[in-house]
Amino acid sequence: xKLIKQHKIIEDSWIPLADDAPLSDGQIIVSYARWQQxxxxxxxxxxxxxxxxxxxxxxxxSLAEALDKIALICLQFDKFNDGRSFxxxxxxxxxxxxxxxxxxxxxxxxxxxxxxxxxxxxxxxVPDDFTLETFQSAMxxxxxxxxxxxxxxxxxxxxx
Amino acid sequence: MYQYDAFDQTLIEERAAQFRxxxxxxxxxALTEEQYLPLRLQNGLYIQLHAPMLRIAIPxxxxxxxxxxxxxxISEKYDKGFGHFTTRxxxxxxxxxxxxxxxxxxxxxxxxxxxIQTSGNCIRNVTTDHLAGVAQDEIExxxxxxxIIRQWSTLxxxxxxxxxxxxxxxxxxxxDRAAIQVHDIGLxxxxxxxxxxxxxxxxxxxxxxxxxxxxxxxxxxxxxDLLTYLxxxxxxxxxxxxxxxxYKARIKILVKEMGIDTFRELVEEEWNRIKDSSLKLTxxxxxxMRSYFAPQTVNHSTGDDEQFKHHYRTNPDFAKWVDxxxxxxxxxxxxxxxxxxxxxxxxxxDVTSEQMRQIAELADQYNGGYIRSTHRQDLVFSDxxxxxxxxxxxxxxxxxxxxxxxxxxxxxxCCPGLDYCALANATSxxxxxxxxxxxxxxxxxxxxxxxxxxxxxxxxxxxxHDVGNIGILGVDKKGEEWYQITLGGNASNxxxxxxxxxxxxxxxxxxxxxxxxxxxxxxxxxxxxxxLETFKRIGLDPFKKRAYEINQAA
Numbered sequence: 001x002k003l004i005k006q007h008k009i010i011e012d013s014w015i016p017l018a019d020d021a022p023l024s025d026g027q028i029i030v031s032y033a034r035w036q037q038x039x040x041x042x043x044x045x046x047x048x049x050x051x052x053x054x055x056x057x058x059x060x061x062s063l064a065e066a067l068d069k070i071a072l073i074c075l076q077f078d079k080f081n082d083g084r085s086f087x088x089x090x091x092x093x094x095x096x097x098x099x100x101x102x103x104x105x106x107x108x109x110x111x112x113x114x115x116x117x118x119x120x121x122x123x124x125x126v127p128d129d130f131t132l133e134t135f136q137s138a139m140x141x142x143x144x145x146x147x148x149x150x151x152x153x154x155x156x157x158x159x160x
Numbered sequence: 161m162y163q164y165d166a167f168d169q170t171l172i173e174e175r176a177a178q179f180r181x182x183x184x185x186x187x188x189x190a191l192t193e194e195q196y197l198p199l200r201l202q203n204g205l206y207i208q209l210h211a212p213m214l215r216i217a218i219p220x221x222x223x224x225x226x227x228x229x230x231x232x233x234i235s236e237k238y239d240k241g242f243g244h245f246t247t248r249x250x251x252x253x254x255x256x257x258x259x260x261x262x263x264x265x266x267x268x269x270x271x272x273x274x275x276i277q278t279s280g281n282c283i284r285n286v287t288t289d290h291l292a293g294v295a296q297d298e299i300e301x302x303x304x305x306x307x308i309i310r311q312w313s314t315l316x317x318x319x320x321x322x323x324x325x326x327x328x329x330x331x332x333x334x335x336d337r338a339a340i341q342v343h344d345i346g347l348x349x350x351x352x353x354x355x356x357x358x359x360x361x362x363x364x365x366x367x368x369x370x371x372x373x374x375x376x377x378x379x380x381x382x383x384x385d386l387l388t389y390l391x392x393x394x395x396x397x398x399x400x401x402x403x404x405x406x407y408k409a410r411i412k413i414l415v416k417e418m419g420i421d422t423f424r425e426l427v428e429e430e431w432n433r434i435k436d437s438s439l440k441l442t443x444x445x446x447x448x449m450r451s452y453f454a455p456q457t458v459n460h461s462t463g464d465d466e467q468f469k470h471h472y473r474t475n476p477d478f479a480k481w482v483d484x485x486x487x488x489x490x491x492x493x494x495x496x497x498x499x500x501x502x503x504x505x506x507x508x509x510d511v512t513s514e515q516m517r518q519i520a521e522l523a524d525q526y527n528g529g530y531i532r533s534t535h536r537q538d539l540v541f542s543d544x545x546x547x548x549x550x551x552x553x554x555x556x557x558x559x560x561x562x563x564x565x566x567x568x569x570x571x572x573x574c575c576p577g578l579d580y581c582a583l584a585n586a587t588s589x590x591x592x593x594x595x596x597x598x599x600x601x602x603x604x605x606x607x608x609x610x611x612x613x614x615x616x617x618x619x620x621x622x623x624x625h626d627v628g629n630i631g632i633l634g635v636d637k638k639g640e641e642w643y644q645i646t647l648g649g650n651a652s653n654x655x656x657x658x659x660x661x662x663x664x665x666x667x668x669x670x671x672x673x674x675x676x677x678x679x680x681x682x683x684x685x686x687x688x689x690x691x692l693e694t695f696k697r698i699g700l701d702p703f704k705k706r707a708y709e710i711n712q713a714a
């Protein structure tokens with residue numbers, strides 16, 4: 001897997017931690033279940049940031065209180081056509097003002113990249129054969145947007 | 161009618177190019193069947209029983225003659241020379257080749273048309289009253305709001321993968337001609353306490369496997385709040401709607417399971433958060449949209465045209481057509497004219513390419529170049545001068561589009577059924593044909609006032625059988641076609657879902673059963689009494705008794 005962030009391919013410095021692995025320092029990504037169970041211990045580690053992977057079923061409202069202590073939220077797509085992740089992203093960005101990295105991972109397809117950017121996703125975990133060119137062309141497939149989005153917060157009717 | 165500017169035009173051209181690229185990737189194996197499925201559905205492309213089916217959007221039923229000519233050309237060039245108008249005011253082509261669909265989309269884009277979101281689990285084409293802007297009982301023209309909703313819902317980044325399809329209808333008149341109570345969201349324009357106009361919002365209505373009438377979620381919504389409120393409903397639905405079972409995924413099930421009060425609380429909480437965001441509509445935008453739908457007529461106030469009155473008195477065929485297919489226009493001197501797509505022995509809603517061209521010609525000549533489609537699968541010329549009606553009638557007669565049967569028994573709603581559709585359990589078009597044959601001459605039909613027959617080939621209810629006065633639903637029993645009959649359904653203001661008559665009928669008996677039902681009605685009705693009233697008065701039993709006396713039911 002590789003990571004595309006800010007339209008560049010970058011090194012992924014985060015380490016996913018299995019649910020049964022001991023807590024370690026450093027930049028770790030834990031599951032939502034692990035987070036709920038070990039939240040205090042995770043936040044009391046001596047060093048390193050924490051990221052959380054959430055699936056489409058998880059309730060993002062429950063992260064609200066601790067959101068300023070979370071540096072990364074990874075939205076896991078188990079199925080590409082489960083649209084809940086899109087609204088989760090929207091809530092994390094708009095409702096809770098999440099400032100950390102919002103990453104998409106899993107089964108999403110290139111045809112969804114533009115919409116994912118618009119709902120506030122700023123990093124994409126992609127297969128190794130996925131090229132930056134593909135990403136860039138996916139980004140520019142449709143240039144007109146009627147609604148509000150993370151890329152253009154003003155709806156078209158206010159820009160006409 | 162709304163006219164695209166450079167933004168709108170760019171969007172549909174880019175969308176067509178995007179779909180071409182997606183189709184190429186599918187054909188060369190880069191996209192799997194599963195991945196391509198929602199992408200093609202969001203562009204109106206089904207894979208049907210015999211061939212792909214392409215559903216082309218006619219936003220809230222508004223069409224101009226240039227577009228209809230293009231549809232004629234496309235249906236000839238890429239299909240078998242006809243199109244099928246649907247109950248959501250769209251048009252379907254039943255035999256295009258998959259490889260050619262990108263070309264069709266390019267051609268559509270050249271006349272400001274597309275197939276965006278006519279299918280798939282997304283927000284579908286918004287529908288409205290086909291008499292919008294010309295009806296006498298109108299509170300306000302709903303079309304500007306339809307266009308506002310169309311734009312907001314088009315390629316909405318957050319709502320392209322909803323639990324299930326999502327249909328919105330807007331009605332602006334006192335009479336509900338948009339069937340808003342059986343939509344996922346129904347919007348009714350109303351006058352508020354201080355005289356300002358806004359919306360009553362219904363949610364969770366729908367037909368299909370679990371027919372439910374919509375519940376009122378908000379009594380009055382200011383116009384400026386339209387999009388923020390819709391966005392709040394959609395977000396709550398997207399997050400909470402069921403995804404474990406396709407048959408329980410519509411918003412009606414969520415509202416039912418959660419209860420309207422809890423659902424309302426969640427929506428209002430979200431709405432309060434976003435109601436003053438940049439998505440709040442401006443009065444400039446509302447004004448801009450309204451300017452596209454200015455009246456096509458001037459107020460003559462000259463009263464009835466003498467020639468019109470003369471022909472009406474002297475030509476009984478013309479008089480029949482006037483009585484059945486014409487509606488009073490809000491401006492005296494004009495008529496609203498229905499073009500019936502329900503001639504006997506023609507599948508309901510079908511038009512040939514040649515008819516499309518002729519209709520376009522007549523629209524140019526008599527109706528300012530505009531045509532509308534209705535959710536009962538007919539067409540409307542909205543602003544015909546009374547003095548032109550006789551000529552128009554003669555011209556429509558020549559092309560088999562002047563059957564005087566609007567709102568009558570033979571003005572049936574009917575889905576494509578087993579003849580075309582992969583989902584269907586049973587045929588529907590042949591049933592419609594046989595019911596037509598029940599009436600030897602068109603005069604028989606005129607004895608039956610205000611009676612609707614709706615036919616669906618399966619539980620998905622594309623033919624809206626639950627809200628037909630007589631509803632017919634095809635069911636499959638061990639490979640045989642059987643039909644369930646319901647009575648008393650109604651899609652208008654006093655909306656109601658039909659009551660099951662009893663066990664279903666075999667294919668060979670169903671039309672006889674309809675015949676029995678109609679006979680009971682003719683015998684029992686009071687003078688001028690519509691079927692629904694008779695049904696309410698005498699109940700199900702007399703119909704049931706007769707239908708099962710003659711027919712052998714399962």
